[in-house]
Amino acid sequence: MPEATESNSRKLLRRLRDTLAETGEGQDRLDRITHLIADSMGTEVCSIYLFRDKDTLELCATEGLKAESVHQTRLRKGEGLVGRVAKTSNAVNTADAPSEKGFRYMPETGEEIYSSFLGVPIQRLGDGLGVLVVQSKTGRQFSDDEVYALEVVAMVLAEMTELGAFTGEGEALKPLHQNPAMIRGGVGQEGVATGHVWLHEPRVVVTNPVADDPHLELRRLNEAVDALRVSVDDMLAKNNTGDKEQMQVLEAYRMFANSKGWMRRMEEDISRGLSAEAAVEKEQSQARARMEQVPDPYLRERLHDLDDLSNRLLRILSGQGAETGAEMPADPILVARNIGPGELLEYGRSLKGIVLEEGSVGSHAAIVARALAIPLIIHAEKITTEALNGDTILVDGEQGVVHLRPDDSVSAAFLDKMAMRTKAMERYDSIRERPAITKDGTRVKLTMNAGLMADLPSLAGSGAEGVGLFRTELQFLIRNQMPRRGELAAIYGRVMDAAGDKPVVFRTLDIGSDKVLPYMKPQDEPNPALGWRAIRVALDLPGIMKMQLQALIRAANGRPLSIMFPFIAQATEFLAARDHVMRAIEREDRLGHPLPSDLKIGTMLETPSIAFAARQFFELTDFVSIGGNDLKQFFFAADRENERVRRRYDTLNISFLRFLEQIAERCADTNTPLSFCGEDAGRPIEAVTLAAIGIHSLSMRPASIGPVKHLLLRTDLAELKQVIVEAGNDGRMSARSSVMEYLAQNNQA
Template sequence: MPAPGLAARGPRSLLRQIREAMAADVPAQDRLNRVVRIIAASMVAEVCSLYLRRASGQMELFATEGLNPDAVHRTRLDPGEGLVGEVVRAAEPVALSDAPAHPNFSYRPETGEDPYHAFLGVPLLRGGRVVGVLVVQNRAERTYEADEVDDLQTIAMVLSEMVLGGQIDDQSLGDVEVAPHRPERARGQRFADGLAFGHAVFHEPPVQAGRLLADDPVEEEIRLKSALARMKAHLDNLLEGHGLGGVPYEVLETYRMFADDRGWNRSLEEAVRSGLSAEAAVERVRNEHRARFAATRDPYLKERLHDFEDLADRVLRSLAGEIEQARELPEDAVLVARNLGPADLLEYPRGRLKGLLLEEGSAAGHAAIVAKALQIPCVGRLTGVRDRLSEGDLVIVDGESGEAFLRPRPDMLEAVTARMAVRAQQSAEFASQRDIPAVTTDGQRIALLTNAGLEVDLESLETTGAEGIGLFRTEFQFMVAEELPRLEAQTTLYRRVLDAAGPRPVTFRTLDVGGDKVLPYLDAGREENPALGRRAIRLGLDRPGLLRLQLRALLAAAGGRELRVMFPLIASVEEFRLARDLVDIEVDWARRRGKPLPAILRVGAMIEAPSLLWHLDALLPLTDFVSVGTNDLFQYMFAADRTNPLVSDRYDPLSPPALRALHAIQKACSETGTPVSVCGEMAGRPLEAFALITLGFTRLSAPPSGIGPVRRMVLSCDLSAARRALPNVLASTAGTVRSEIESLARKLNVVL
């Protein structure tokens, strides 16, 4: 005989009874008492008890059927105490046939639960947090069936929304923890630099489709086409109204083109013609796209899926007449979202939007690119952050460390306010020093260049006083395109970059894709370990037509000027020879056709693969220059993914192995007269940059935000004195020498 579960007795009937009990015009306690009686009867249980979580973390007995009623509001279990504590800890059901035999059983004599053996407890969840526990008990030792567990979970879900969703007034609940209230620290990833604080505002949830079937298919098709037209016109207005240029504009323009995608529009029209309402048609096409892209690990395709998801929501809002509604924000808003479409940020008042927190996304994703362009601090990959916040909570966005502080304490808020004031003061100081050459106190000139990849980054040449672009990442143009950029498009971009730089040098890194940067129009195939697979120069050599097209565009753009080309992730001397041969082939092709050539052509390699450390004697004579990519070099040296928070702290760039590797590179370049620069993140952090120039590097290419701090450090540094202390640092057997280098800098009065 099957166990008497909710399904067997009619779920709608029981849930209706619970709703009616909660809606009754009687005191809150009477309503809860009635609910536990209904549940006990339905579950054929001799006991049903409801525990709710107090702000102290204790679980308080709020209502019971079967236990001593005098224990209500008297019995409080400490965090983790008893079987109720087990349910809270696991956030999952706990079912036992003999509860008193469990080691965590907590005996409370005032409850009178001595006769009861069987125990089933399920959590009440709200926003992903356990806010209460619903328990049923029986005298006989018995095993609760899976259906009964499912039944009680369904009841708990409904009950949590009713009890904590507003059907019981706050006064009756007292200090029950309806929403998170304690300070929390959330670790994520830095998507856009900066510091901000303000009050949390949730990005609007997706619009749900209403009716499914159309009464008049022709009318529904007209509604759909009208909604699409309004949505597209709205996007056009957004594009024209914000003055964005370069890649941020291209991202938005590509997103706008998705709205005209013939396949997507045709699918919507066919769905409506099949008899669905316009809203249901949008949902059907959305689900088809989800199914198509669900299994992909390709981050670009996932970004594209999100773009289509966002477009679907926009069409639904347009159908509901909401497309033109302005989004209101408080004066100091921090937007919190699972992810954002590229146009979403433009719809919020720029002056009120102080920061952005995302549960998903990537630093190279569309939302991050637009946030950088708008100079909005952004932290992403904050799993579950929406569940840990309530609208209006105070939030700190730390785009420097990649963290968010939820409901911060007053002292934390004061500290961040002070940091923001220091940043403002430093920005003014850096601006005043931007035209001062970076020369140490003992006369050593350090060349400070900037890294770039977006046209908006070119503005930093003027604002930071950078002496050129030490690394221009060419792959962004490929990543935002729907198809391989043609020769003319590539040539136009590279020419604009050179024009913006003027007489200052620009080093172009050839296409660095593969790994986590996969282009949808290149069938690269799936690899078990893409980070160690066919990426960067390996892909270029396997697809020589792709690399030659880019080299042809670079040569054409440079015509009459200096051109510096650098190949990424060279792992062997032979790879560099093959890549340089392709340059020679393209130079010969242009010369035979009478096309203008660069006045000076320099070809270099990035040192990112540890294998080159033992073959520099063969590589360096073949190159015109090299650049050390410390980001990849160290993650491959230490076999630890720098973007994975689980292992990224397993090594320190200021450790003896890392510094000895850098010293070996610098020494080899000095002996062969090969110009060398450092273009990893190390170059943009004052302490790490101090170590680099002490090792002998005199060309640093940093993110724009790092140039001012590094210039200030250089201007305060006695380099000769620092170099005299270097041998002792390199000889250390410690895991890191960060503190030793910092002590040395402070001893020499270096400003960090």
Template sequence: MIQGIGASNGISIARVRRYEKPEITVVEDHNIDIENQIDRFEKSMERSIDDLEGIRKRMLESANQETADIFEAHIEILKDQELVSGVRNKIRDEAVNADYAFQSILDTYITMFENMDNDYFRERAADMKDLGQRVVMHLQGIEMEPLSNIQEEVVLVAKDLTPSDTAQLDRKMIKGFVTDVGGRTSHSAIMARSLEIPAVVGTKNAFALLQDGDMVILDGTEGVVLVNPGEHVVEEYQEKILALGEEKHYFKTFRDKKSMTMDGRHVELGANIGGVEDVDSALANGAECIGLFRTEFLYMESKVHPSEEVQYEAYRRVLEKMGDKPVVVRTLDIGGDKELDYLKMEHELNPFLGNRALRLCLNTPELFRTQLRALLKASRWGNLHIMLPMVATIDELREVKGLLEEIEKELLEEDASLGIGYKLGIMVEIPATAILADVFAKEVDFFSIGTNDLIQYTFAADRMNEKVAYLYQPYNPSLLRLIKMVADAAHKEGKWVGMCGEMAGEVQALPLLMGLGLDEFSMSAPSILRIRALLSKVRMEDAAQLAEAALGMENQEQVGTMIKQYMDKLEDSNG
């Protein structure tokens, strides 16, 4: 048995197909035609960008728009003018071949990033290696059979899968994947969940242990891979697969039902979206609201700053499609791991702690005003909730409120019939905001807890860094106390509190979070029906007792054990 991290739920039984990219050798050559080499370089860069654009578009069409930003970021690296001009100059100045010039320039960037203390830049170094291999393969005319060409049912095994690798996977043929590296929040894991492909990551040695043709059982829920299992074990897991299929059919019966506990408490379940294209999927999965509209994709998909009219049209269409159902629109959340080619951002040693999200918007007022004008103009078409990301102080909130009042007055002077109406809330992602939630609650209409950032800021640990992955602890009592603090502060002022991070879509987290006082959960659309089905089996009295006990515990392990016991009992009592 190979143990790893369960990254995407589900069970698959199939033979192994190993996947390894070829070793590429770059040799220095001065017997060249300079202009020909520059032309080769530019064409290879164009082909690489076209590759990534194609992948990004396929992801928008077939999976979830939230993953498209990964490829947008990769495209921006290849478009970096400092990189491009550096290669051109090296070819000319040293009369050297394009392969060598490109790899030399890229290696200086990679080395520089790898030696930085900041985890974000070390992660970008890995991205650059992957992109570099793509460009050099084009330069050398090396063709590698796309993963999308696999025409047999297999479990893919690799040392690592890049986002572009994962995007090629055909769900009909790739029954699951196993990697040596990665965690639940790695890009490939997030994409696997969007594609509904079972996955086990972080095994450390699966690639060395498994050979082409090995029969494996991949359990993405438990994070295990069984190698060449006996007949009785295969039969046992085949029964589990059938049960999962029946379970999925059962979940569909909840599509048109309200999200109610066994004792009649309504909990709103919403969908996270990245654009208009995602609304149909949200409604098809029974979403009662849009709990998070990530507006950064409007910016990342554009070559220039999206105009007020372009943004207005996008917001209008989403609001109109959702009717009277709430649509929570997060204002521009850029910076950290997301950049815009047309927005000049200064180099920062700690971008996740720097000029990002609301801070960037307040420091770029014209950019922010355009978005707020578009939102207020579109508000007449539906139930608009504006949500501000990365709010750290009450002064930041008040500055935005003043700006909104100013813009509303301005718009009504332009057109008195606009009918502007909206609710204003903030994301709770910073411990300082949670601690001061009682103050914020007096001045907002709602809170939404962003667990991904709140966890990493609470534990001062980069969730993408495997060396500190043990500190990604969503069930640690310290985090649960922060959540409880926020919920209590909101309810005291008659406001609601939701959650829109990864934790919101985890089945085992639901009863505990309900007990802590959360009123709304927003998640990827495919998770909604599973969560609604579980909700129908939960009693609020039990959830409250679960939360009270968890708040008194010392560590995540104790909380996890208690949750498992509760979930087992819930499953037994409901058959």
């Protein structure tokens, strides 16, 4: 049995490259490869298992096992030793396979006579593609060099699998990136769109994993690393704002770029036969595998830095970066693992849709996507691996579904759906100027949510009666440093100019929880949604609040001004915040600046506690706006960022509706104007129900105003209120079915 020395490793890779270069079908290539590996490593068996779906492995080629088991033997991820390798992404090396925990005997393969087992994952950048196995009759542990050699071969197989070198018969050998694919995710922003894929960070395709000249590859690597270090130094110089915390993060980034251990490992990979690109990707894959297993958020972030540096280095080596001149399609749908708000704003309204592997309904990207009215799908698993630039893609933001390379029947059905939406929008346009007066004569005020200047053109076109919520935090989130008072005053002034005589309610800075400023020290809190956020931050950092309030007063320049404080949990917080406003007014008056002609100071009701505040609180606050998203998650103790639980609780739950009705009654009793702001305000069924229980002002995204108004115009709220009462009297958990049945019977749904 030859020892797998470095020269043998290089020899095996060279033979593998030559085999891959030969013509032939995918199955023939796999068969030749298993024979080659078994021969080179002196084993009786070599087998290649590839995933046929995300949970099932299929035996696609073997040297030594029974030929009839190919494409017939299948294993679930985690099943047997092969399944364990696939599940853990770690090698299994044993001299006595049958005695290993979890061993599964597969009689159709004839493997019972083989004792030794070495299995390594076939993976690319953390994405598992299959398992490579060698087996011997002789009971022995494989050496470290043999394990390394097999891991390197598995990596080359992963690259070739991604490049489509092994297409053929069997489900696992279907061509990648050619067949239609449907991917389910979560809804970040509703809407539908059709277009072509534009990858935010296109994956670098390593077409030369095996190299003949290690000296040339080492020189290429060193030149690329030098260029990388210069670019990192330039980035530090440009972002040297004096912020200590930010500089510590950037210095850690530079430390990784100068890591001798990282460089040494890549040089060793090259000496064993890999190209410079393959060496970088091998270390990147291992970093990603470690990242998945590290619980410490700080260490995970540092490994993410290393991952990002590897991407930069690969782009330098391969020349496959943005500078190669790839042209964005005319109808781009952005596909990315994740994306920051600043990067997303750079794309602007040119995007038709956004699909993310990660993200959340409250992430910065989701906030910007809603502001730009761009359909957004989140948690679209493996979308960046499956999609290629230019692929046809359909985004269904109503159902949370993405169709890649759809067939004609799917495309036709999708286009029909889009046509129906267009027709409905035309119908809504005809009622744009009509007030939302229900059949029983109730006037419902419909306003829009905004957060960017780009939102304001929608004010006239949507039929909104004003801006019920302007999110001021977006101006803080999209910058690398704290904005200046003058900048904010100019922005707020332009918002008021664009709104004209329509009212605008400015919500003060709402940060914390899922909205973390890039230039503020992150707070490692076990439960950020219940932690240091919104008004709590503002009261603890009064300088920020003072600056923002002064900017708002100066922006008003003698016009009416409405200010709303977020996340008030007790009356004393509102009193303290209100006191800040009055002191700012006094200061501006002393300076001779124009004061607002009318000043209203209101409260967002997002915590159940403030709903039970003393009557004096409701008499003192100028208005109350129910923040439905947060109030709902606290009422049901269901994190709205947690996909497992957030959809389990219905807004039309009888208990929740009774709670909202109590709030409406308290506000009516003190003549305190009440509105509802949140996703549910823009859903027609929910909107008419909220109106029926006494909430007659709703704030929503601009695109929702037409559908909501259309249903309100045809609904008798008094009758609907009785339906809700009867559902509660009947002991129903939710009023939804009763409401929908009533609307359908009255030809309204």
